[in-house]
Amino acid sequence: MSPLIDSHGRTKRKLRISLTDRCNFRCTYCMPEHPDWLPRASLLDRGEIVRLAALFVDQGIEQIRLTGGEPLLRRDLVECVKAIDGLRGRGLRRISMTTNASRIAPVAATLVAAGVDDFNVSLDAVDPAIFRQMTKREIAPVLDGIQALADAGAAVKINAVVVRGDNEHQVVPLLEWAMARQLPLRFIEYMPLDAPGHWRRDAVVSEADMLAAIAATHSVETLPRANDPASPYRVDGHYPLGIISTVSHPFCASCDRLRLTATGELFTCLFSPVGMPLGARMREGIDDDTLAATVRRAVWLKEAGYAARPGPVDRPITMHAMGG
Numbered sequence: 001m002s003p004l005i006d007s008h009g010r011t012k013r014k015l016r017i018s019l020t021d022r023c024n025f026r027c028t029y030c031m032p033e034h035p036d037w038l039p040r041a042s043l044l045d046r047g048e049i050v051r052l053a054a055l056f057v058d059q060g061i062e063q064i065r066l067t068g069g070e071p072l073l074r075r076d077l078v079e080c081v082k083a084i085d086g087l088r089g090r091g092l093r094r095i096s097m098t099t100n101a102s103r104i105a106p107v108a109a110t111l112v113a114a115g116v117d118d119f120n121v122s123l124d125a126v127d128p129a130i131f132r133q134m135t136k137r138e139i140a141p142v143l144d145g146i147q148a149l150a151d152a153g154a155a156v157k158i159n160a161v162v163v164r165g166d167n168e169h170q171v172v173p174l175l176e177w178a179m180a181r182q183l184p185l186r187f188i189e190y191m192p193l194d195a196p197g198h199w200r201r202d203a204v205v206s207e208a209d210m211l212a213a214i215a216a217t218h219s220v221e222t223l224p225r226a227n228d229p230a231s232p233y234r235v236d237g238h239y240p241l242g243i244i245s246t247v248s249h250p251f252c253a254s255c256d257r258l259r260l261t262a263t264g265e266l267f268t269c270l271f272s273p274v275g276m277p278l279g280a281r282m283r284e285g286i287d288d289d290t291l292a293a294t295v296r297r298a299v300w301l302k303e304a305g306y307a308a309r310p311g312p313v314d315r316p317i318t319m320h321a322m323g324g
Contacts, residue, residue: 002059002060003059003060004056004059004060004061004258004295004296004299005299005300006268006299006300006301006302007300007301007302008253008302008304010253010254010255010256010302011060011256012060012061012256012257012258012299013060013061013062013063013256013257014061014062014063014064014065014256014257014258015053015056015061015063015064015065015257015258015259015260016064016065016066016067016257016258016259016260017049017052017053017064017065017066017067017259017260018067018068018069018259018260018261018262019049019066019067019068019069019071019074019077019080019262020043020068020069020070020071020073020074020262021035021037021038021043021068021069021261021262022037022068022069022070022073023068023069023070023073023100024070024073024100024102024103024137025070025100025102025135025136025137026135026136026137027122027124027134027135027161028134028163028166029134029161029163029190030193038262038263042263043262043263044262044263044264044279046076046079046080046083048264048279048282048283049080049083049084050080050083050084050086050087051282051288052260052264052278052279052282053084053087053092054087054090055288055291055292055295056258056295057087057090057091057092058090058091058292059292059295059296060091061091061092061258062091062092062093062094063092063093063094063095063096064084064087064092064094064095064096065095065096065097065098065120066080066081066084066095066096066097066098066116067097067098068098068099068262069262070099070100070102070103071097071098071099072099072100072102072103072104072107073103077107077111078107078110078111078114081095081111081114081115081116082114082115084115085114085115088115094117094118095115095116095117096116096117096118096119096120097111097116097118097119097120098119098120098121098122098159099119099120099121099122099145100121100122100135100142100145101119101121101122101123101141101142101145101146101149102137102141102142102145103141103145104119104145104148104149105141105144105145105147105148106148108145108148108149108151108152108154109148109151109152111152111154112149112152112153112154116154117155118154118155118156118157119149119154119155119156119157120156120157120158120159121142121145121146121149121156121157121158121159122159122160122161123142123146123158123159123160123174124160124161124162124163124166124167124170125139125160125167125170125173125174126139126170126173126174126177127170127173128140130166130167130170133166134163134166134167146158146183150181156183156184157183157184157185157186158174158178158183158184158185158186159185159186159188160174160185160186160187160188161188161189161190162187162188162189162190162205162210163190163203163205164190164202164203164204164205165203168205168209168213171187171205171210171213171214172213172214172216172217172218174187175214175218175235175241179235179236179239184240184241184242185241185242186230186241186242186243186244187207187210187241187242187243187244188243188244188246189204189205189206189207189243189244189245189246189247189248190203190204190205190247191246191247191270191306192247192313193270193271193313201247204247204248206245206247206248207231207243207245207248207249208248210243211233211243214235214241218235218236219235219236219237220233220234220235220241221233221234221235221237226254227254227256228242229244229246229251229254229255230242230243230244231243231244231245231249246306247306247310250305250306250307250310252304252305252306252307252308253305253307255269255305258299260278261275263277263279263280264277264278264279264280264282265277265278265279265280266278266295266298268298268299268301268302268303269302269303269305269306270306271303271305271306271309271313272302272303272313273313276294276295276298278291278294278295281294
């Protein structure tokens with residue numbers, strides 16, 4: 001099949017698959033204080049996940065990122081990875097995972113052996129008290145998980161969401177912590193994707209604000225931007241830093257990704273108000289050709305993105321169930 005292209009001329013090469021909506025953290029910017037978990041029977045089983053993944057790979061998807069919720073809460077996670085790894089002969093080039101790493105230490109080497117190429121670990125503060133305030137959990141298991149991934153030879157990148165009033169003063173400490181360990185770091189502007197009515201524009205620490213804080217003690221060089229969502233910088237002449245500035249400088253024009261929720265609902269944009277229920281259609285008995293045509297139609301109709309319609313999105317599904 002020809003590649004998945006939307007009406008704005010953007011080719012889709014990356015797919016994020018949420019393996020579960022459940023998470024053992026309670027990050028304030030991600031989920032409601034009292035989340036309602038989906039019924040387990042509604043979540044895609046392993047065979048359904050692989051069937052949908054294969055359908056997307058056959059249409060040009062080259063990278064799959066496994067997310068949640070927290071993917072380590074999926075009991076058959078390793079088996080899912082191995083099954084998806086079997087799609088490499090059909091065009092899949094990379095398997096990635098986003099995790100809070102709090103439960104990954106015992107299985108880090110197993111996941112690498114199963115086929116995960118790289119891991120993004122969420123770490124919004126290196127100060128234990130601030131970390132606890134933001135996640136309602138302790139930092140020690142996360143740091144142990146990061147070390148276990150490094151020991152397993154995994155490629156690890158740190159992601160940090162910056163929220164004014166919570167952790168804006170952690171920007172430089174996080175940077176220096178990551179630099180000391182030679183771990184790539186990406187700061188992420190606080191996006192309007194949490195519980196309805198919770199997000200505030202004045203809680204956004206902009207890319208410019210972060211750079212100003214860093215430049216007070218470090219040299220910062222701007223690098224040419226490619227298709228990656230992060231604006232690239234070089235700190236102190238050698239360290240690669242990225243900043244995802246969806247709110248202040250949206251990257252929508254180069255977006256090459258799609259998202260599947262844990263129930264198989266396709267969201268062509270992180271800010272789409274509605275999704276396409278592929279999982280439900282699949283359970284109704286739809287054949288692969290019709291399913292592929294449904295995907296192509298949904299992708300073609302993908303919105304221009306946040307840049308065209310900034311602000312909170314009104315929908316029942318929140319960030320923890322979207323696949324991040």
